[in-house]
Amino acid sequence: MTSLSEVYRAYIACLNRRDWEHLGDYVAEDVQHNGRNFGLSGYRDMLVNDFEQIPDLEFRIGLLVCEPPFVAARLDFDCSPKSAFLGLAVNGRRISFPENVFYEFRNDKIMSVWSVIDKVTVEAQLAT
C-alpha cells in the first residue's frame, strides 16, 4: 500500500519529467481546478502551456501536509517566465515565489485542486 503522500510525490515527479503520457495515473478524468471543470485533457493543456511559457519550470515541495483524502502543499518556484506571468511583465527575469495548493483525491487520483500563487511576492521582486 502506497501512502497518499507518496502518490503525491510521484505526481510531482511526473510533472517534472514532463511525462504527460502518465498524467492520467495521478489525475482523474473529471478533475476540477479552482472550481472549473478542466478535465484531464484541459489539465494537461494547462501544464504543457506552463512549461512552454516557463522553460525552466520545476515543482519543488516545500511543505506537505496530508490527511486523506486531502493533500496540502506549499510549492517553491524559482524560474524565468519568458513573457507575462499572472499578468505581470516578467520577460525572462528570474523570480521566486510560492504556491499554496490543496488537492482532494479519489482512488489515489486528484479530483479537485484549489491553488493560490503568491502574486504579491512576484510584484515585489519586479519592483526592485
Place this chain on the structure above:
Amino acid sequence: MTSLSEVYRAYIACLNRRDWEHLGDYVAEDVQHNGRNFGLSGYRDMLVNDFEQIPDLEFRIGLLVCEPPFVAARLDFDCSPKSAFLGLAVNGRRISFPENVFYEFRNDKIMSVWSVIDKVTVEAQLAT
C-alpha cells in the same frame, strides 16, 4: 486531549471574537509570519489592523487539512475593505477571495505561518 484541528478551530473563533486577550493561548511568543519574526505582539498588531481596515472581516474555514504539527487551511473571505487591500483600491466594495495558509504548531501554539492570499481573484472582481 484536544486534537490539533480543534485547537485550530478555537484559534479561528478567538480571531472572530476579536479576543486579543486570549490570542497568546494559540500563538507563540516567537511566532513567524511568512518568514518574518513578528512575535506575538506584532502578530496581534497585524490582526487588529486587519479588523480596523476591514470592519466586517470574518474568518471562515473552507478546507482544513491536519497532520501534526502542521495545519493547512483554505479560508474563504467575503468582506468590504474600507480603502486599499493588497495594493488595490477596493474602497468599500464587497469582495470574496480565498487565502491558502499553512501553520506549524509547537505545544499547541502557532509558531510559523505561511500565507498566500488570492490577489488575482480580487483583481478580477474589481475589473467587473
